[in-house]
Amino acid sequence: MTPGSLAAAAEASVVALAASGDDQAFAELVRRRQGMVRDLMGRLSGDRALAEDLAQQAFVHAWRQLGRLKSPAAFGAWLRAIAVNVWLQEARRAPARLEATEADPPEPDPEGPGQDELAAARLDLSRALLRLKAQERVCVVLSYAEGLSHGEIAQITGWPLGTVKSNVARGAERLRAWLSPQGESDERRA
Amino acid sequence: MSDELDPGLKRLFAETAGHPADEAFVTVVTARTSRERRLTMLVRPLAGGLVAAAAAAALAMTLGLVLNQGRAVIGPLVSSSPLGWVAGLALVFAGAVCVRSLAPVFTRMRG
Numbered sequence: 001m002t003p004g005s006l007a008a009a010a011e012a013s014v015v016a017l018a019a020s021g022d023d024q025a026f027a028e029l030v031r032r033r034q035g036m037v038r039d040l041m042g043r044l045s046g047d048r049a050l051a052e053d054l055a056q057q058a059f060v061h062a063w064r065q066l067g068r069l070k071s072p073a074a075f076g077a078w079l080r081a082i083a084v085n086v087w088l089q090e091a092r093r094a095p096a097r098l099e100a101t102e103a104d105p106p107e108p109d110p111e112g113p114g115q116d117e118l119a120a121a122r123l124d125l126s127r128a129l130l131r132l133k134a135q136e137r138v139c140v141v142l143s144y145a146e147g148l149s150h151g152e153i154a155q156i157t158g159w160p161l162g163t164v165k166s167n168v169a170r171g172a173e174r175l176r177a178w179l180s181p182q183g184e185s186d187e188r189r190a
Numbered sequence: 191m192s193d194e195l196d197p198g199l200k201r202l203f204a205e206t207a208g209h210p211a212d213e214a215f216v217t218v219v220t221a222r223t224s225r226e227r228r229l230t231m232l233v234r235p236l237a238g239g240l241v242a243a244a245a246a247a248a249l250a251m252t253l254g255l256v257l258n259q260g261r262a263v264i265g266p267l268v269s270s271s272p273l274g275w276v277a278g279l280a281l282v283f284a285g286a287v288c289v290r291s292l293a294p295v296f297t298r299m300r301g
Contacts, residue, residue, distance in 0.1 A: 023220060030216045038209040052215070059219045060226065122206040144195060144203040172196050179202070 007031075015072035018063075026066070030059050033076065037083050043141045044087050045098060046130040054090060058083035080146065081156045084138065088157065091134045098134060128178040135159070136171035143168045245296070 006014060006028045014032075017025035037058050041051040061082050069078055091098050129137055138157060142148045150168065154161045264281065268274045 027216055027220045030219045034215050035209045056219050060222050063223045
């Protein structure tokens with residue numbers, strides 16, 4: 001299959017081809033899914049370099065295990081679960097790297113004025129997410145950014161459903177408090 | 191508790207989503223997988239060879255011990271008995287049966 005026809009092919013076909021050892025097909029999968037994985041790692045990690053490294057690791061893990069994927073149509077969800085587990089492993093291995101530090105400032109937006117507010121919102125959210133505990137952060141990001149149900153989050157992380165529900169609720173509550181104008185002024189006073 | 195989400199937060203997450211496609215990222219990932227493939231191709235035969243060598247060494251040691259212990263019995267039996275040549279042939283036959291029954295185990299270990 002040529003790169004052109006790969007780009008137009010259905011994902012399940014590309015996954016099947018990549019699982020048989022086709023490097024071009026795997027590169028096409030990375031091309032298609034990098035946005036999701038990098039976004040997820042960026043929100044979870046805060047630090048841009050670390051997020052990029054973990055996103056790469058997630059794809060390398062996926063490449064190793066691709067032969068074991070039973071349903072090529074489930075590739076997206078399967079890849080997301082791998083990415084979450086790569087992040088959780090890192091959180092267990094080196095928790096200090098994922099704790100709240102000064103978040104990276106957003107890159108200057110080439111689209112010019114009007115994007116400033118969005119960049120500021122992105123930075124505020126990134127900082128607030130980093131202040132959450134690791135479990136709360138994962139649950140909030142998977143729920144709000146990835147649109148997963150509590151049950152799906154429990155399945156990916158292996159945590160009890162009640163833990164997931166309370167982490168989502170508590171994490172969202174904290175984010176709301178920190179991101180509200182009152183929360184910001186409290187933070188400035190502190 | 192239901193899966194209901196705070197609409198304001200949900201909107202904020204949606205608005206701040208999105209990573210631009212980056213071909214450099216694809217290149218880095220494929221370089222990492224290629225490197226790992228090369229390493230696997232190098233390490234797998236080496237690991238197989240090491241396992242086979244260890245198994246052969248263990249077998250040789252066991253065989254040596256058995257022969258050493260059996261020498262006292264087998265030696266006089268083969269050399270002094272009038273039917274020594276029959277005992278010798280029986281031992282050779284037993285050895286061939288042993289090799290034949292162990293062959294599939296080694297084939298499986300190599301594969």
